[in-house]
Amino acid sequence: MGQSDWFIIELSEYGGTVSYPEIVAAIQSVFGSDVEYFVPIYHEQLGSYVSTNVLFEGYAFVKDSDSVRSKITNIKDSRVFAGLLKSCGKVQMLDSRIIGGLRRKLKNSLNKKFREGLKVKVTEGMFQNLEGEILSIGDNGRVANIKISCLSREIIAPIPTTCIREL
Numbered sequence: 001m002g003q004s005d006w007f008i009i010e011l012s013e014y015g016g017t018v019s020y021p022e023i024v025a026a027i028q029s030v031f032g033s034d035v036e037y038f039v040p041i042y043h044e045q046l047g048s049y050v051s052t053n054v055l056f057e058g059y060a061f062v063k064d065s066d067s068v069r070s071k072i073t074n075i076k077d078s079r080v081f082a083g084l085l086k087s088c089g090k091v092q093m094l095d096s097r098i099i100g101g102l103r104r105k106l107k108n109s110l111n112k113k114f115r116e117g118l119k120v121k122v123t124e125g126m127f128q129n130l131e132g133e134i135l136s137i138g139d140n141g142r143v144a145n146i147k148i149s150c151l152s153r154e155i156i157a158p159i160p161t162t163c164i165r166e167l
Contacts (some may be wrong), residue, residue, distance in 0.1 A: 005064040005093040006038070007072070008085035015080035016058060019043075023060060026080035031071050036063035038099055042106055042162070049125045053162050055106045059085070061099055112161055114144055122146070124163040127155075131167060 015023065020043035027037045040055035060081075062068055075081045085092045114120070118134045132148035141161060148155045 005095065006061045006099050007064060007068065008092050008094060009060045009062060009075065010082040010085050011058050011060065012080060012082040015082070018080060020052065023080060026078050027060060027062065030074045030078055030081070031062060031068055035065075035068060037061060038103065040102055040106055042110055044160070044162075049160050049163055052124075053106070053110055055102065055109060061094065063096075064093065110162060111141070114141070114161055114164070114166070119167040120144070120146060120164040121167055122148070122159055122164055125159065127157055127159065132157075137161070 009027075011023070015026070018026075020039060020041045023039050023041075024037070027035060027039075031037075038061040040059065040061075041057075042053040042055075043050070044052075072084070075083055114134055114137055116134055116136060119131065120134060121131050122128055127146075127148055127150075130148050130150060132146040135145045135147050135156060137144050138158075143158050144161050144164060146157055146159050146164065148157060
């Protein structure tokens with residue numbers, strides 16, 4: 001057992017439809033709450049918005065340990081997981097450096113460069129598909145105050161930057 005290895009767990013068809021918290025709960029129910037895991041999805045509740053950003057779908061990663069190895073057969077009891085990723089009958093694993101790179105890539109995908117005056121479209125939440133203009137950016141670039149024209153009214157709404165895109 002290498003200390004830098006991570007198991008690659010494939011999500012089932014059902015697992016591909018559940019939310020990030022449900023995937024985490026499934027991992028913890030199989031391996032215990034102290035397991036180290038990585039799901040390549042950013043998830044945060046910001047007020048009434050659920051801010052998500054998906055690096056790629058269909059997989060979760062669990063750090064190899066004696067405890068994980070003793071519980072690995074429990075994966076088949078979960079509806080969320082299809083099983084371990086295998087190739088030619090051999091369980092595939094990833095090195096910690098690759099997991100670190102995936103974590104950095106996910107973090108970098110969140111660092112969108114928005115600025116005041118930029119025209120944007122809301123992609124999620126109660127203002128989904130409406131367009132507006134960024135008035136200000138706060139909370140370390142995570143939330144933008146957007147002026148939205150709606151039914152001959154102007155609304156200023158704080159919206160997570162992961163829920164908007166530039167026009």
